[in-house]
Structure formats: C-alpha cells, structure tokens
Amino acid sequence: MSPPVLEVSALTKHYGGVHALDGVTFSIARGELLALIGPNGAGKSTCFNILNGQLRPDSGSVRLYGRDITGLAPRRIARLGVGRTFQVATVFASMTALENVQMALIAARGQVFGLWSPARRMGREDALALLEQTGMAALAERPAATLAYGDVKRLELAMALAGDPALLLMDEPTAGMSGDERQAMIALVRQLTRARGLAVLFTEHAMDVVFGxxxxxxxxARGRLIADGSVEAVQSDPAVRQVYLGGAPASISEAP
Structure with missing residues (x-):
C-alpha cells in the first residue's frame, strides 16, 4: 500500500481561549477526493491555512509524502507540490484565459525573473493542454473579465494545476454556482483526481456535492474532528447528525 500523500497529526491552533483546531488528525491518499466539512466556525479555514503555510500551528505536524512541511512558507510549500484554489476565484481579469495559465506556469517554473523571451510564447502549449483538461480550450483567447463565473472557477483550477501538485486544496470549489454547474465542476475535479493521481482535499457547504x-x-465541529469515514458512515453518524440537524432523523444531504 502506497504511503499517504498528506498526513495531518494532532494539529492544534488556539486564539486566546478559542480552540480553532484541537488535536485534528487525518490523512489523504493519492487519487482520493476527501471532503472537509463542518458548520461555520468549525476550523476548516484554519486547517487549510495551516496546510498551505499561511498560518503556523501551535502544535502538531503536517507531512507531505513523509516530509515535515509544518510552518514552511506558502511559496515553498507550493514548490513542494501543494496547490490551492480559493472560495473567491483570483485571476488576472485583463489577461486572456491562456495568458493566465501561462503566467501560472511561468511562476511555477521560477521563470518570473528571467523573462528575456516574450512571455506570450512561454509555456503556450502546456497552457493550452491544461485548458483542454479543464474544458476551457474554446475560451483560451477570451479575456478573463468576460468569462462566466463557472468558467472563471475552471480557469483557476487550470492555474492551480500548472504547478503539477501532488496535493490540491480547494476551498468551496462550487461556491456561487447553480446546481447543474456545481455537479459539472465537481465531476471535473473527480475526473482530474483519477487521471492525474492527485490527492484533493476540499471544503464545501453543498451537501449534494459532498455526498455525491x-x-x-x-x-x-468547534475545532475537533468528530467523524472520518465513507459517505455512508458519515451520513449515519449520530454526532454528525447532531451538529448539522440537531439530531433530526432526516438525511444530512438536506443540510445547507
């Protein structure tokens, strides 16, 4: 059995008397799509920010393929193979979709300070290949400012893949999308997870996306891990039902 891509061990972060994370432990394997869920204030954002180096934990460790990356700077963690997308997509609005991905490739390859050849030619074929993988090839020459929101999210995904990550952190990848758009986006992520052998950790409030x-x-919940298992096991877990539905017998998939 191959080693986990990511191992999170006893991760703890306090803000005064508030336990944002309290001894959180989990792992994720290559080719696995793992959802990290919980009500507002559960600690999801704190966990993500520690994983990609924006925050330092008070204690605990984060290992990528067995290497301790706890507390390293975000740029260094990215170079080691951790990509990230954000709840509010961040792209260069004045650039085309193709140029956005080219810039992501240039940054990932450390070529930002060596642009003695025109940037428009650098990484063009690789950028087009990433746009093809994310269903954006037909919109390659469109300025990002003119793209529909769902297309901007797919563009951001292509940019995150430019660094060829082993682990991809996705913060609310379907936020702001319609039901059909949500399903199409997460199906694309699932397909890429399998095809590229990625480990993907994502947060999400849409339970149809998570459980589907x-x-x-x-x-x-309140900084502590209360469940870790299959969709079926988590849906039937009494502690999870209590957190989301106050112990009601209805399916957790109805939760907002």
Whole structure:
C-alpha cells in the first residue's frame, strides 16, 4: 500500500481561549477526493491555512509524502507540490484565459525573473493542454473579465494545476454556482483526481456535492474532528447528525 500523500497529526491552533483546531488528525491518499466539512466556525479555514503555510500551528505536524512541511512558507510549500484554489476565484481579469495559465506556469517554473523571451510564447502549449483538461480550450483567447463565473472557477483550477501538485486544496470549489454547474465542476475535479493521481482535499457547504462525489468525508465541529469515514458512515453518524440537524432523523444531504 502506497504511503499517504498528506498526513495531518494532532494539529492544534488556539486564539486566546478559542480552540480553532484541537488535536485534528487525518490523512489523504493519492487519487482520493476527501471532503472537509463542518458548520461555520468549525476550523476548516484554519486547517487549510495551516496546510498551505499561511498560518503556523501551535502544535502538531503536517507531512507531505513523509516530509515535515509544518510552518514552511506558502511559496515553498507550493514548490513542494501543494496547490490551492480559493472560495473567491483570483485571476488576472485583463489577461486572456491562456495568458493566465501561462503566467501560472511561468511562476511555477521560477521563470518570473528571467523573462528575456516574450512571455506570450512561454509555456503556450502546456497552457493550452491544461485548458483542454479543464474544458476551457474554446475560451483560451477570451479575456478573463468576460468569462462566466463557472468558467472563471475552471480557469483557476487550470492555474492551480500548472504547478503539477501532488496535493490540491480547494476551498468551496462550487461556491456561487447553480446546481447543474456545481455537479459539472465537481465531476471535473473527480475526473482530474483519477487521471492525474492527485490527492484533493476540499471544503464545501453543498451537501449534494459532498455526498455525491467524495470518496471520504472528514467532519470538524468547534475545532475537533468528530467523524472520518465513507459517505455512508458519515451520513449515519449520530454526532454528525447532531451538529448539522440537531439530531433530526432526516438525511444530512438536506443540510445547507
């Protein structure tokens, strides 16, 4: 059995008397789509920000393929193979979709300070290949400012893949999308997870996305991990039902 891509061990972060994370432990394997869910204030954002180096934990460790990356700078963690997308997509609005991905490739390859050849030619074929993988090839020459929101999210995904990550962190990848758009986006992520052998950790409030596509689900509540298992196991877990539905017998898939 191959080693986990990511191992999170006893991760703890306090803000005064508030336990944002309290001994959180989980792992994720290559080719696995893992959902990290929980009510507002559960600790999801704190966890993500520690994983990609924006925050330092008070204690605990984060290992990528067995290498301790706890507390490293975001740029260094990215270079080691951790990509990230954000709830609010961040792209260069004045650039075309193709140029956005080219810039992501240039940054990932450390070529930003060596642009003695025109940037428009650098990484063009690789950028087009990433746009093809994310269903954006037909919109390659469109300025990002003119793209529909769902297309901007797919463009951001292509940019995150430019660094050829082993682990991809996705913060609310379907936020702001319609039901059909949500399903199409997460199906694309699932396909790329399998095809590229990625490990994908994502947060999501849309339970139809989580329980329709995740391989496994980790649940946080008040900074503590209360469940880690298959979709079926988490849906039937009494502690999870209590957190989301106050113990009601209805399916957790009805939760907002």
């Amino acid at each position: 596509h995740a391989d496994r689900v980790v649940v946080l």
